[in-house]
Amino acid sequence: MAKQIDLFTNRGHGGKRINAGRPRKDRSVQLHVARPEFSARHPLHVDVKLVKGLPSLRTKGRFKIVKAAIRKARSKGLRVVHFCVQSTHIHLMIESGGKRELGVGMQSFCTSIARGLNFALGRRGKVFRDRYYLHVLKTPTEVRNALVYIFLNYAKHTRVPNRFDPYSTLVVFKDKVKLGLARVNTHCMFPDVQARARFKDQLHELLAPPDTWYLKVGWKRAK
Numbered sequence: 565m566a567k568q569i570d571l572f573t574n575r576g577h578g579g580k581r582i583n584a585g586r587p588r589k590d591r592s593v594q595l596h597v598a599r600p601e602f603s604a605r606h607p608l609h610v611d612v613k614l615v616k617g618l619p620s621l622r623t624k625g626r627f628k629i630v631k632a633a634i635r636k637a638r639s640k641g642l643r644v645v646h647f648c649v650q651s652t653h654i655h656l657m658i659e660s661g662g663k664r665e666l667g668v669g670m671q672s673f674c675t676s677i678a679r680g681l682n683f684a685l686g687r688r689g690k691v692f693r694d695r696y697y698l699h700v701l702k703t704p705t706e707v708r709n710a711l712v713y714i715f716l717n718y719a720k721h722t723r724v725p726n727r728f729d730p731y732s733t734l735v736v737f738k739d740k741v742k743l744g745l746a747r748v749n750t751h752c753m754f755p756d757v758q759a760r761a762r763f764k765d766q767l768h769e770l771l772a773p774p775d776t777w778y779l780k781v782g783w784k785r786a787k
Contacts, residue, residue, distance in 0.1 A: 599698060650721060726748045743783075
């Protein structure tokens with residue numbers, strides 16, 4: 565008599581399997597999963613990326629679009645403490661009271677940039693690659709590392725150590741020595757003292773002063 569095949573113990577074919585299905589083309593794209601919960605006492609590192617093919621954000625005109633978006637988003641409750649603008653992406657250090665407040669502020673920020681860029685470039689269509697990347701900073705060391713990452717992101721991309729990024733907010737950061745950035749010359753990209761002062765005044769209008777313990781003093785206790 566032929567032996568009956570047990571369909572339920574045959575694990576070789578069929579059924580749901582790990583990594584089954586068509587592979588993702590771009591693993592850097594953020595999946596549409598639920599955002600992590602976070603406390604208002606924890607700062608946030610947010611990264612938004614442009615779609616491929618758009619020109620660099622690092623021009624005076626496009627930088628104005630980003631600054632205008634930050635200003636508008638602040639009126640919606642988005643507290644941007646520091647930021648840097650790279651060619652294809654933007655890093656933000658944010659404080660937020662909760663997921664809903666962050667969502668409203670980031671929607672305003674991204675929408676303003678998309679409309680501004682499309683108008684300036686005479687185009688239509690998608691501007692950002694995917695959902696923004698969110699990292700909740702839960703320790704003084706994470707906060708310190710995120711600040712260094714934001715301020716030296718341009719130096720990292722250009723492979724020039726301690727290179728100052730004029731499209732960042734380092735020029736208004738008061739504790740460069742404590743952060744280990746004393747060698748970064750924040751004067752080199754400005755034609756005169758008045759230009760540097762005007763730029764600092766513009767940033768002060770955009771940025772929210774740090775309110776969390778981690779961004780006030782906590783990062784200074786990082787090991």
